[in-house]
Amino acid sequence: MIKKTDITWCPGCGNYAIRDVLEKVLHELPIPRKDIAFTSGIGQAAKMPQYLEVNYFNGLHGRSLPLAVGIKLARPDLTVVSYSGDGCLYGEGGNHFIHAIRRRLDLTIITSDNQIYGLTKGQSSPTTDFGVKNALDPRGNENIPLNPLSLAINMGAPFVARGYAGDKDHLGGIIREAILFKGTAVVDILQPCVSFNNINTYQWYHKRVFKVDNTPADRYEAMKLAEQWGDKIPIGIIYRDDKAECRELAKIFREPLTEADIREHLAMKCVMMR
Amino acid sequence: MEFSVLIGGEAGLGAFSMELELTDILSRLNYYFFATKNYMSRVRGGHNFHMIRIADHSVHALTGGSWDMIVALDEETEIRHRVHLYDKGLYLSPTLIGEVAREAREEFHDVTVSNTILVGVILAIIDVDTERLAAVTESNKLKYLRRGFKYAGQWEMAGIFPIPSKAGCHYIFDGNKAIALGSLLGGCQFMAGYPMTPATSIMHYFATAAMSLPAHFEQAEDEISAINMALGASYAGVRSMVATAGGGFALMQEAVSLAGMTETPIVIVVGQRPGPATGLPTRTEQGDLNLVLYAGHGEFPRIVFAPGTIGEAIDVTRKSFELADRYQIPVFVLTDQYFADSVQLMEEDLPVSVPAREYGIFDRAYQRYALMETGISPLTFPGLFDAMVRVDSDEHDESGTITEDLDLRIRMVDKRLGKMTLLKKDAIPPTFYGDSEAGTILISWGSNRLIVEEAVDKLVAERIEASALHFGQVYPLSNDMIAPYQLESKTIICVENNGGAQFACLLKKEFGLHATHNILKYNGECFTVEEIYSRVKLLLSPEVEE
Ligand SMILES: Cc1ncc(C[n+]2csc(CCOP(=O)(O)OP(=O)(O)O)c2C)c(N)n1
Ligand code: SF4
Numbered sequence: 001m002i003k004k005t006d007i008t009w010c011p012g013c014g015n016y017a018i019r020d021v022l023e024k025v026l027h028e029l030p031i032p033r034k035d036i037a038f039t040s041g042i043g044q045a046a047k048m049p050q051y052l053e054v055n056y057f058n059g060l061h062g063r064s065l066p067l068a069v070g071i072k073l074a075r076p077d078l079t080v081v082s083y084s085g086d087g088c089l090y091g092e093g094g095n096h097f098i099h100a101i102r103r104r105l106d107l108t109i110i111t112s113d114n115q116i117y118g119l120t121k122g123q124s125s126p127t128t129d130f131g132v133k134n135a136l137d138p139r140g141n142e143n144i145p146l147n148p149l150s151l152a153i154n155m156g157a158p159f160v161a162r163g164y165a166g167d168k169d170h171l172g173g174i175i176r177e178a179i180l181f182k183g184t185a186v187v188d189i190l191q192p193c194v195s196f197n198n199i200n201t202y203q204w205y206h207k208r209v210f211k212v213d214n215t216p217a218d219r220y221e222a223m224k225l226a227e228q229w230g231d232k233i234p235i236g237i238i239y240r241d242d243k244a245e246c247r248e249l250a251k252i253f254r255e256p257l258t259e260a261d262i263r264e265h266l267a268m269k270c271v272m273m274r
Numbered sequence: 275m276e277f278s279v280l281i282g283g284e285a286g287l288g289a290f291s292m293e294l295e296l297t298d299i300l301s302r303l304n305y306y307f308f309a310t311k312n313y314m315s316r317v318r319g320g321h322n323f324h325m326i327r328i329a330d331h332s333v334h335a336l337t338g339g340s341w342d343m344i345v346a347l348d349e350e351t352e353i354r355h356r357v358h359l360y361d362k363g364l365y366l367s368p369t370l371i372g373e374v375a376r377e378a379r380e381e382f383h384d385v386t387v388s389n390t391i392l393v394g395v396i397l398a399i400i401d402v403d404t405e406r407l408a409a410v411t412e413s414n415k416l417k418y419l420r421r422g423f424k425y426a427g428q429w430e431m432a433g434i435f436p437i438p439s440k441a442g443c444h445y446i447f448d449g450n451k452a453i454a455l456g457s458l459l460g461g462c463q464f465m466a467g468y469p470m471t472p473a474t475s476i477m478h479y480f481a482t483a484a485m486s487l488p489a490h491f492e493q494a495e496d497e498i499s500a501i502n503m504a505l506g507a508s509y510a511g512v513r514s515m516v517a518t519a520g521g522g523f524a525l526m527q528e529a530v531s532l533a534g535m536t537e538t539p540i541v542i543v544v545g546q547r548p549g550p551a552t553g554l555p556t557r558t559e560q561g562d563l564n565l566v567l568y569a570g571h572g573e574f575p576r577i578v579f580a581p582g583t584i585g586e587a588i589d590v591t592r593k594s595f596e597l598a599d600r601y602q603i604p605v606f607v608l609t610d611q612y613f614a615d616s617v618q619l620m621e622e623d624l625p626v627s628v629p630a631r632e633y634g635i636f637d638r639a640y641q642r643y644a645l646m647e648t649g650i651s652p653l654t655f656p657g658l659f660d661a662m663v664r665v666d667s668d669e670h671d672e673s674g675t676i677t678e679d680l681d682l683r684i685r686m687v688d689k690r691l692g693k694m695t696l697l698k699k700d701a702i703p704p705t706f707y708g709d710s711e712a713g714t715i716l717i718s719w720g721s722n723r724l725i726v727e728e729a730v731d732k733l734v735a736e737r738i739e740a741s742a743l744h745f746g747q748v749y750p751l752s753n754d755m756i757a758p759y760q761l762e763s764k765t766i767i768c769v770e771n772n773g774g775a776q777f778a779c780l781l782k783k784e785f786g787l788h789a790t791h792n793i794l795k796y797n798g799e800c801f802t803v804e805e806i807y808s809r810v811k812l813l814l815s816p817e818v819e820e
Pocket of ligand 2: 012014015195196
C-alpha cells in the first residue's frame with residue numbers, strides 16, 4: 001500500500017484530490033487492477049501512477065503517450081491510461097498528443113492541468129494564460145495558450161472532457177466514463193498548483209467553472225463549448241461520439257511467432273525460396 | 275570466370291528495374307552474383323548506377339577496376355563510366371539503346387519492354403542456355419528476352435563472356451531483408467518506425483510480413499515516438515524493435531537511456547549513412563559507431579553487433595532479441611547503406627525455429643527490480659498474474675518506486691553495470707580469415723568483411739602475407755576475443771568506411787592496441803576489393819614509411 005506520507009506533492013496541491021478520485025474510481029470499476037496499466041511522463045502530475053495500485057511505466061518527460069500506444073497495440077486486453085501534466089503532454093509531448101488521437105485506440109489520456117511547470121518551479125506551460133508573469137517570462141507570457149479540448153476535438157477524439165480537482169464527485173464521474181469509453185478519451189483536469197500558480201487558484205476556478213449538463217452531439221457545437229474560457233469555464237463531458245469506431249487490433253502477445261509461421265512466411269514472401 | 279556489368283541512367287529510366295529483372299533471372303538459373311547500387315537522393319533525374327558481378331563462384335563484393343560491360347541508358351553514364359570500361363569490354367551506348375526502344379515500340383507496341391530486351395542481351399553475353407531460360411521465366415517475358423538474344427547475335431556479343439551457373443539451392447537477400455527476417459526469427463512481434471534511408475526497407479518488409487503473421491508495425495509520428503512505442507510494447511510483453519538511420523537514431527537517444535534505466539529489452543537497428551546532419555542520404559558510411567557506442571545519457575550496458583555477411587546479419591539479429599531479454603538491455607544491430615542495398619546469395623540453410631519468450635509467474639510480492647544473486651531481476655509483464663509491474667525512469671527501489679535513497683542508488687548502478695561482466699562472457703568472437711602465421715592482419719567490422727577477405731585472397735595470391743579479422747560484435751569487447759591472434763606482434767591495418775578511424779580508436783581504448791595503418795574511405799561509396807588490395811600493397815611496400 002502507498003502511504004500518504006511518501007507522496008511528494010506540496011500540501012494543498014490539487015493532485016491529492018485527483019488521486020483520491022482515481023483510487024475510488026479504480027476501486028469501483030469492473031476491471032481487475034492487474035489489467036490496468038498507467039503510463040506517465042515526468043513532472044509532479046506524472047508521479048500519479050506511483051501513488052496508485054496499478055501497473056505503470058513512468059517514462060520520459062513528454063513521452064507518456066507513445067508508451068501508452070505501444071502497450072495498447074501489444075496488449076489490447078489491458079486498460080491503458082496515460083497520465084501527465086500539461087507541460088509534459090501538450091508541450092514536450094505535443095506532437096504525440098496530436099498523433100496518438102489519430103490512431104483511434106481505446107486509450108484514456110488524463111492531464112493534471114495546472115497551467116504551469118510545477119516540478120521545474122514555475123515556468124509558463126502551453127496552457128499558461130496570455131500575459132502571466134513568471135521566472136522565465138518576466139515581462140509576461142507572450143504566447144497564446146493552447147486549448148487542449150478544442151485541439152482534441154479537432155484531431156478527432158471521440159470523448160473530450162474537462163474536470164476540476166475542486167469538485168471530486170463530478171470529476172469521478174468523468175474519469176469513470178472516460179476509462180469505460182471505447183475509444184480515445186481525453187480528460188483535462190483543472191488542477192490548482194498552490195506553490196507556483198497564484199492566479200489560477202481554487203477561488204479563481206470556483207468563481208468560473210460551470211457544469212455542462214447536455215453534452216453536445218454536434219462536433220461544431222462542442223468546439224464552441226470547448227473554446228469557452230475566461231469568465232465562464234465549462235467542466236464536464238464536452239464532446240462524446242459513441243458511434244466512433246476504434247481500430248481493430250491484431251492479437252500478438254497471446255500468439256507468439258512459431259516455426260510454422262516462419263515456414264509459411266518463407267514459402268510465400270519476399271525471400272525467394274529455391 | 276567472372277563478368278561485371280554496370281547499368282547507369284537517371285532515376286526513372288529503368289536501371290533499377292533492370293537490376294531486379296536480371297538478378298531475379300540469375301537467381302532462378304542458379305548463378306552466383308553480387309549486386310549493389312549507387313543512387314542519388316531523388317526520385318527522378320540525377321545519375322544512378324547499378325553494379326552486378328556474375329561469377330562461377332561465390333562473390334560478395336565489388337571487384338573494382340574496370341567493367342566488362344556498361345549499359346549506358348543516358349549520356350551521363352557514358353561520360354562518367356566509359357573510361358572505366360575494360361579495353362575489350364562491351365558498351366551499349368544511349369544511341370543503340372534508343373534504337374532498341376524504337377524497335378520495341380514498333381514490334382511490341384511497348385517501349386517499356388526494351389529494358390527486358392537489354393536483360394536478354396546480358397544473358398546472351400554470359401551464354402545462358404535458352405532452353406533453361408525458357409524453363410524458369412514467365413512466358414510473357416520470354417519473347418522480349420529472346421529478342422535480346424537476337425540483338426546479341428546481331429552485335430556479335432553472344433557468348434563472349436561465358437559463365438557457368440554453379441550455385442546450389444539458395445536464398446537471395448539484401449542486408450535489410452536479412453535483418454528483418456532475423457527479427458522475425460528472433461520472435462519480434464512489434465516494430466514502430468519513421469521512414470529514413472537506409473532503414474526504411476526493414477520497415478517495409480516487417481509491415482508486409484505482419485499482414486499474415488502475428489506481428490504489428492506502427493508508423494510513428496517521429497523517431498522519439500517510435501522507440502517509446504517499442505518500449506511500451508516490450509514492457510507489455512512483446513519482443514520489439516526499431517530501425518532508423520543515424521539522424522533518426524540521434525532523436526531516439528533519450529529513450530535508449532530510458533531502456534537502460536528501466537531495463538526494458540529492445541533491439542535497435544541503425545543503418546548508417548554519411549553525416550553529419552542529413553549528409554548524403556542514399557550513400558554509405560560507417561560513421562555512427564561512436565554515436566551508437568555512447569548514445570544515451572548516464573551509464574548502462576548495451577551490446578552492439580555489426581554483421582558482415584547475410585548469414586551473420588540473420589543470426590545476430592535473431593540473437594539480439596534473446597540477449598535483450600536475457601539481460602534486459604538495449605541491443606544494437608549496426609549496418610549501413612551499402613550492406614542494406616547489396617543483394618547477395620546465401621546457400622546455407624535458414625534457421626526456422628523461433629525461440630519462445632520466457633517469463634515467470636509472480637504474485638503480488640513481485641518486484642520488477644529485485645536485487646538478485648544473478649544480477650538480473652526477474653522479468654514479467656502486466657496483466658498476466660497478480661504481480662504489478664512498475665517501471666520507472668527515475669532512480670527506483672526494488673519495487674519500481676521513485677527513490678532518492680543514495681545508498682540504494684549505488685546498489686542499482688552496480689546491478690546495471692554489473693551486467694557488463696556477463697555480456698563480455700557472452701560476446702561473439704571475431705571471425706579470422708587466412709593464415710594465422712601471416713605478419714599482417716586486416717581488421718574490419720560490419721559490412722566490410724567480405725570485401726576485405728577477398729582482398730586478402732588477392733594479396734595472398736601474390737605471395738603478400740595477409741590475413742583478416744572481422745568483428746561482428748563491436749561492443750562490448752573482451753580480451754578473450756582477441757587472445758588467439760597475437761595482434762601485438764602483427765602489422766595491424768584497420769579498414770573502415772569513415773574518416774575518423776572510430777573502430778581503431780575503440781581497439782586502442784579497450785585493448786591498448788595500436789593500428790599500424792588505417793585504410794579509410796569516406797566519399798559515400800563502399801570499398802572495392804581492388805582498392806583495399808592496392809592500398810594494402812602500397813602500405814606494405816618497403817618505400818612507404820609512416
Ligand atoms: C527532456 C526533458 N526536458 C526537461 C525536463 C525537466 N522537466 C521536468 S518536469 C517539467 C515540466 C513539468 O510541468 P508539467 O508537465 O506541467 O507537470 P507539473 O510538474 O506541473 O505537474 C520539466 C520541464 C525533463 N525532465 N526532461
Ligand atoms: S508544485 Fe504545484 S503542482 Fe507540484 S505538487 Fe506543488 S502544488 Fe502540486
